[in-house]
Amino acid sequence: MASAPTRLATSRETLFNFWFFTTARIEKFREHLIRLKDTVVRSDTTITGETTMRKGIPRVSGPADYSREMAEKRLAFVEKFTGVKTHHLRQYSFDPAMLPGNIEHFSGVAQIPIGFAGPLLMNGEYAKGEFFIPLATTEGTLVASYNRGMKVIYESGGVKTTIQDDVMQRAPVFHFEDARASRNFGIWIKEHFLEIKARAETTTRSGKLRDIEQYPVGKLMFLRFNYTTGDAAGQNMVGKATFVACEWIKSKYSDIRRYVLSGNIDTDKKPSRINILRTRGKRVTAEVTIPAALIQEIAGAPVDIIVQQRQVSTLGSFLAGSNNNGSHSANGITALFIATGQDVANVSESSAALVYVEKTLTGDYYFSITLPSLIVGTFGGGTGLATQKECLELLGCHGAGKVQKFTEIVAGTVLCGEISLASAVIAGDWVTSHDKYGRNR
Amino acid sequence: MASAPTRLATSRETLFNFWFFTTARIEKFREHLIRLKDTVVRSDTTITGETTMRKGIPRVSGPADYSREMAEKRLAFVEKFTGVKTHHLRQYSFDPAMLPGNIEHFSGVAQIPIGFAGPLLMNGEYAKGEFFIPLATTEGTLVASYNRGMKVIYESGGVKTTIQDDVMQRAPVFHFEDARASRNFGIWIKEHFLEIKARAETTTRSGKLRDIEQYPVGKLMFLRFNYTTGDAAGQNMVGKATFVACEWIKSKYSDIRRYVLSGNIDTDKKPSRINILRTRGKRVTAEVTIPAALIQEIAGAPVDIIVQQRQVSTLGSFLAGSNNNGSHSANGITALFIATGQDVANVSESSAALVYVEKTLTGDYYFSITLPSLIVGTFGGGTGLATQKECLELLGCHGAGKVQKFTEIVAGTVLCGEISLASAVIAGDWVTSHDKYGRNR
Amino acid sequence: MASAPTRLATSRETLFNFWFFTTARIEKFREHLIRLKDTVVRSDTTITGETTMRKGIPRVSGPADYSREMAEKRLAFVEKFTGVKTHHLRQYSFDPAMLPGNIEHFSGVAQIPIGFAGPLLMNGEYAKGEFFIPLATTEGTLVASYNRGMKVIYESGGVKTTIQDDVMQRAPVFHFEDARASRNFGIWIKEHFLEIKARAETTTRSGKLRDIEQYPVGKLMFLRFNYTTGDAAGQNMVGKATFVACEWIKSKYSDIRRYVLSGNIDTDKKPSRINILRTRGKRVTAEVTIPAALIQEIAGAPVDIIVQQRQVSTLGSFLAGSNNNGSHSANGITALFIATGQDVANVSESSAALVYVEKTLTGDYYFSITLPSLIVGTFGGGTGLATQKECLELLGCHGAGKVQKFTEIVAGTVLCGEISLASAVIAGDWVTSHDKYGRNR
C-alpha cells in the first residue's frame, strides 16, 4: 500500500487557500469596502461615462438625505425620466428624518389600506382579552374572513396560545482540508463554546448565544449559531455577533481554509425543513375547541367530515411537498406584518405551519396550528415608524418586553383565518364569497 | 375464495355520502350563505349578549361603508376601546370609495416608505431599457443592496429575462368508493376535457383552461386545473371557473361521493415542490454574465471561488430542505409587491428560486436565477389603488397587456439583489454594511 | 442603452462547447470505450507496477468466465489474499452459465433465508385469490408480522388493488446559450415528438415513449422521457431508447451546447418528490376495510383512536420531511424483491408510500396505501435466475404478461405489513414481539 500514489495538497494550493486571511488581503478588503460604500453613496455620479450621468438617483451625504426636499427631488427625477406624473406617492404624514436605518433613497410612501378585524379573544400567557387586529391588505375578503373566524373563536371561548421555543440563527460554513479536519474542528467548537459565546455577546446587549449546532458534510462544516434576541427579530444582531465570533475562531483555529458567514442553512428569508424542525424565530401554537353545533353551522358539515377533510388536506400538502398543511397562514401574517413594521419578506419562512385537529370525546372540534418559524419583533426594524408604531400600540405591543404578547396575537389571528377559510371551503362558500367581496376592477 | 367475507358499503353509508348533493342541502346551503354574509355585515351587533355589544366594529351596508367618515368612526371605536390615540393611520390621499373589492372595515392606511433603486438595465423580451424600481420596505440596506446590484448589472450590459411558463391553478379533490372508481373518473375527465373547459370558461373572459393534471391517491383523486389568466394574477378567477366546472362534473358523474374545491395541492399561499416543478404563476429566468474583473472587485475573490461558494450554498439549501438555493429573493419581491399592489402573501410561493451559475470559458461569471412560481398581475387585485397604480405606471406596467413586462422586471430586480448580497457575503461585507445602513433604534 | 456593454459568447467559448460533438471526439470516444472495457476485462493485470500484480481478480474473456471453475478460482484468490476460509459461499445449485447479464466476477452466492407468509387473499384486477408470499430476509419478526397482517386481511375479505399509472423514465439535461434558446428547444421538442418517439422506439420492442415532460431552469432544459415498458422494469431499456433519441435530437437541433443522459430528475435509485407526484414504475393502491371488532382486538384500541393516531403518524412524517407517511413498506418490498429477482436497490424509490384512512359510517376501519413509484418486472433483470424464477412461479408471476399481477401482489403484501405493525405499535406490542422473535446472536 505504501507504493500507492498519495495525494498531497501542494504548497501552491495551501498558499492559495490562506490567501483569504493574509494581512495584505485584510488591507485590500478594507479599501474595497470603503470604495464600495462610496459608490453606493455617490450612485448619482457617472457610472460608465457621460451618457449615463443623467440616470443617477439624486442623493446627498448624511442625514440631510432624509428630507421631504430630497424625496421630492428623487421623485421628480424618476418622473422626468419616465414621463409619468405621480400624486399619491408623496402624501405622507411623518418626518423623513426618522427613516435612516429603515430605507435608502427615500422618495415617498406606499399607502396600504388597513381594516380591523375583531374582537380577537385571546387566552394567551401574555396576550389576554380582546384585541382589534389591524390588517394591511389589498385583497378583498381577507379582513372579512379573519373577522368571521374571530367571531367563531369568540363564541368558542377564545384562542389559547403557547410559545414553545424562541431562537434566531446565523449559520456560517467553514472549509477544511478534509472531513477529518472538519470533524476535529467540530470537537474544538464544542470545547470552546463558552469563549465563543463571550465573543459573540460582546456585540449585543440583548442577544445571547444559546448553542451551536453542527452539520458536517464532506470537508465542510455547517454551523448553526442559535441565539435568543429579546424583543428584536434579531437577524442583523445575530449576523454581527456571529461574524465577530467567527473572526475570533479563525484567529484561534489555524486549520480553517476559508469561511463565509452564511452557508444557507440559516435559512434566512427562505422556508426550509430545518427551520420547521429546529425553529427560527418563535415556535408558537394556537389552539381552540369549537363546539360541534357551531362548527357544523359554519362549515355546513358534521365534525366527522370536517376532521376527515383535514386529513385529506394534510395528505395533499404531504403529496405536494409543501411546508404547510393548513390553508393560508400567509394571508394573516402578511397583513399584520405590513401593518406593524415587521420584515415582510420573512413571510416566506414565517408562514410555515403544522395543523393538528381532533374530534373530542364530547364530539367537538379541537383545532391547533403551530407556527415553527415565526419571525417577529416589537423593537427595532420598522416597528418605530409612524403608522407601524401606532398599530403596535393599538395592540399594546410596542417596544421592549412585548414580543411574546405580539407573537401570541399573530398566532391567534392565524388560527382564526384557518377556521374561517377551511370552513368556507368545506361549505362551498369560498368562490361565492370571493365573488361578493373580492371584486376588483 | 367465494366464502371469504366481502365488505360492501351499506346503504346507510351510501346515503350519507350523497347527503352533500341533495336538493335539500343546496337550499340549506343558500340560506346558510345568506346568514353568514349577514353576520359579517352586522358584526357590530350583539355577539353573545349585551356585554359585548360595545365591541362591534362600526359598519354600514353598501358603498357608504367606504368613506372617510366610516373609517374615522372605526378608528375612533378602536381608539376608544384601547385608549390609544392615533394620528398617522388616518393620513391618506385617496377616496375610500375606490376600495370595495380590496378591503373590508377600511379604517386607515399603513404608510410604507418607498425608495427607488436603479437604473435597472433590462434586456428582456418585454421590458427593455432602464427602469427605476420602487421598493417599499422598512429594512435598512435593502434598497442600497439592490441598487448596488443594479449598478453591477448595468456595467455588465443588463439582465436578460425569459418567461418559460405561465399557469395558475385551482386543485379540487374528489372522493370515491375506492381507487378503481377514482381511476375511472380520471379516464372520464380526460375524455370530457373539452366540455369541462367550456364550462369553466363561461365564468371568465381572460381565463383559459389549459389542461387538468391528475394525482390519484387511494380512493381520492386530486386534480390540478391549469389556466392562463391574462394580466391578472388570477387566483380568484380560477377558483370560480373551477367551481363551476366541478359543479358540472358532479352533475354528470354520479359516482362522486364528495368533492371540495381545494385538496391543498394548488398550493395557494404555500411554497411547495409541486409548484417549483409544475409552475404556478410565471416561470421566469433572469441571466447575466458579469466580467471577471468586475465581480472580483465586488466580491473580493476570484471567479473560481465565487462559483465554488455557490456550490456550497446550493448544498446548504439542499441539506436544509429549502425551496431556494439563492440568497434572498423574498426581499426584492416583497418590496416590489407592496409598492405595486400585488398580493403580498404570495411571497411565500413567489420567492422560490433555482440558481445556476458557471465560470464561462472567457473566465467571466454567468449567473442565472429562475423563479418557478412568481405570482403577479398588472390588472385587478390591488393594482388599481392610488400609490400602487402610480408605481406600476412609473414602470410602464399598469393595466392590460403589461404582465409579461412586469414579470421580467421583478425577475431582473431579484437577480440584482442576488448578485449584491452573495458578493457581499463572500467579501465579508455583509455585517459591516448592515451595521452602517441597517441601524434601527 | 446602446452604449451599454453587451456580453457575447466569444468564438473560443463557442468552439469549446461544440468540442463535445466533433468527429474527432467521437473517434476518441470510441477508442476510449474500447480501452475502458479492456481494462475492466483485464483487471487482473498490473495496475500500478509489480507490487499489485497479485491483486487482480482472476478473469477470462467471454462465456468461459461464467463457470464453477472460474468462480472457485476467484474465491480462492480472495481467500488467499485475506487468509479467510469460506465454505457456504460456494454452495449453489445452478449453472453459472446462466449469469451473463446479471453479474460480473461471479464467485459464489449469498444464501438468504426465505419464509412464506400467507395466505394473502387478493381481490385485484389481475391477482385474484390466495397467495403464499416468499419473503427473503434475515430480520426476525418480519415474516410473522406480515403473516399476522395477512390473517387480518383474510378475515376482512381480502385486499383490493388498483394500478393507476405505469411509466418509466430517463431524464437527460440539455445545455444552451441562454434561457431563450432553452425555451425554444422546448417548443421544438413538442413539435417533433412523433419523430423523437419513432427514433426512441427503434431500440426496443416493448418500450413505448408516452410523452416528454419539460422542466426548464435557467439555460438548462431538463426533460423527462416517459415510457411504458411492458413486463420489464425497464430502466436499461429506456436508457438506451433515450440515448438514441437524444443523439438524433442533437443531430437535428444545432443550438445544443451539450447534453448528458441524466440530469438527476429521473431520479433513478433515489427517492424524490417528482417520482411521488409523477409516478416512476407503477402507481398502485391497496385498500381494505377492516371490521371494527377485528381491528380493535388487534390494535387494542377503538377505531377512533386508531384513525386519530394515523393523523399523528402522518403529521410526524410531514414534520420529518419523509417520503412515506406509513410504517415500513420497505420491509415487505425488500423481502419480496430479494426473493423474486427484482433490482433491490430500487427499494429506495419503491418504498415511497401515501397512506389514507377513514372510519367508515358503519364504524369500520378503511385503510389504503398508495405506492407511487414501485419498480417491478417479471421479465429480464434477475427474474430468470434459479431461486428467483421459482419464487415468481409460486406466485404465478413469471415471464410475459404478469407484471400487473405481480404489482398487485407487492401492494397487497405491503398493506398487510402496515396493518400489522401499526396495530402492534398502538397496542404497545411492538417491543415485546421483537423481543420474542427478533433475538439474534
Place this chain on the structure above:
Amino acid sequence: MASAPTRLATSRETLFNFWFFTTARIEKFREHLIRLKDTVVRSDTTITGETTMRKGIPRVSGPADYSREMAEKRLAFVEKFTGVKTHHLRQYSFDPAMLPGNIEHFSGVAQIPIGFAGPLLMNGEYAKGEFFIPLATTEGTLVASYNRGMKVIYESGGVKTTIQDDVMQRAPVFHFEDARASRNFGIWIKEHFLEIKARAETTTRSGKLRDIEQYPVGKLMFLRFNYTTGDAAGQNMVGKATFVACEWIKSKYSDIRRYVLSGNIDTDKKPSRINILRTRGKRVTAEVTIPAALIQEIAGAPVDIIVQQRQVSTLGSFLAGSNNNGSHSANGITALFIATGQDVANVSESSAALVYVEKTLTGDYYFSITLPSLIVGTFGGGTGLATQKECLELLGCHGAGKVQKFTEIVAGTVLCGEISLASAVIAGDWVTSHDKYGRNR
C-alpha cells in the same frame, strides 16, 4: 371577558384518555399479547372455518420448527397449493437451527450471486489497505462499474473515510391536554434526563442514551431518543430501551394522555430530511482527489466540465426534491447489505447522500460523498448467518469492535460507484456499457 364561554375537558373525556393506563387495560393487554402470539404460532389452524383449514402454513412450536424437515414440509405445502415444483429454493448449506431470531416459517433460500470488486484501497481510520468487496446482485454491470471505480480510486491513492456521527433513534410521541402541558412535559424531560437514561439503559449492555430531542407540535410532543448502539445496528435495542423509559416516564408524569412508541419521526425504514440533518446510524464521508489526467481519461471531458456537470446534477436533485445529489449509492449499499447480512430494507434511509466536489488548485478533481444515515452492524441481525458471516470475515469485519471499519468500507465502496457511473454518464458510456454487460434474456 370573564363572561366568555370557556372550554373544559369533561370528566368523560378525561376518563377516556386515561383508559390507556388503567390496570384493567394492562391485564387485557397482557392477555391480548398472549392470544396474538398464539395465533401466529398456530396460524396453520382454522381461520374462518373448514374451507380454509388446508391453507395454513405448517408450523410446530419451539426450536423444532427450525429444521430441514419443517422447511421441506412448508415448501411441499406451498408447492401443493400452487401446483408449482421447486428445486433450487431447498438448496442451502447451513443448519436451519441457526435461524431463530432471523426469520419465521423458514422454507428455503434465495441464492443471490456474488461478485467481488476490488481491490478497494482504503485510507480510513479503521479500514486500511486493500479489500475485495462481495457484492450480491442480479443487475449486470453493477460489479463491473464498482470495480472500475475502485481501479480509478486505487490509482488516485485510495479513498479517505471519516465517521462524523453515530446515533440510533426511537421517537415516541406523547399526547397532552394542550400545548402548554406538552411544553411543560418537555421541561420535565430535560430535568429528568439522567433518570430516564438510567431506565433506558437497564435493557441493554451496549446501548447508551445520548440525548433526547424535542419537537413540539400543538398538544403533541414528539421526542427523539438518540442512542449509541455499539456494533449492532441497534433498531430493536433502542426500541426496547425507549419503551422501558417511556413506561417509567408514564408512571411518573401524570399529565400524559397517551403515548405511542413511534410518532414517525425516527424515521425507521423511511428516508427523511430529519435523518439527513440529524443523522441516523452512521454519518460518514468518503473522499478522494483524482489526478486531472486520470479523470479526464475516464470521463472523456476536462475537470471543469465534470465539476460543472455535478452542479447540474445537484440542481436536478434539488429541483426533483430528492434526498441524494449523487448518482446511485443505493446500488453498492444494497449489494453489500445483501452479502453481509444487513437489514436490506434500510437501503431506503441509508442511500441518502450529499456529494460535494471541487477542482483543486492543482487542477485535480476532489470528490466527496457523505452518507448521513447509513445503518450498519457487524453483530446481531443477519450478520451471523452462513454466507453473511463469511462475507464479513473476508472484509475482516465480523463481530464486536468492527462496525466502524465496516462503515468505512461501505462508504468507500459507494464512492467508487459514484466516480464510475458519473464518469460513464459524462462520457456517454452509460448506455453502451449496459448494452454489453447488462443484457438479460
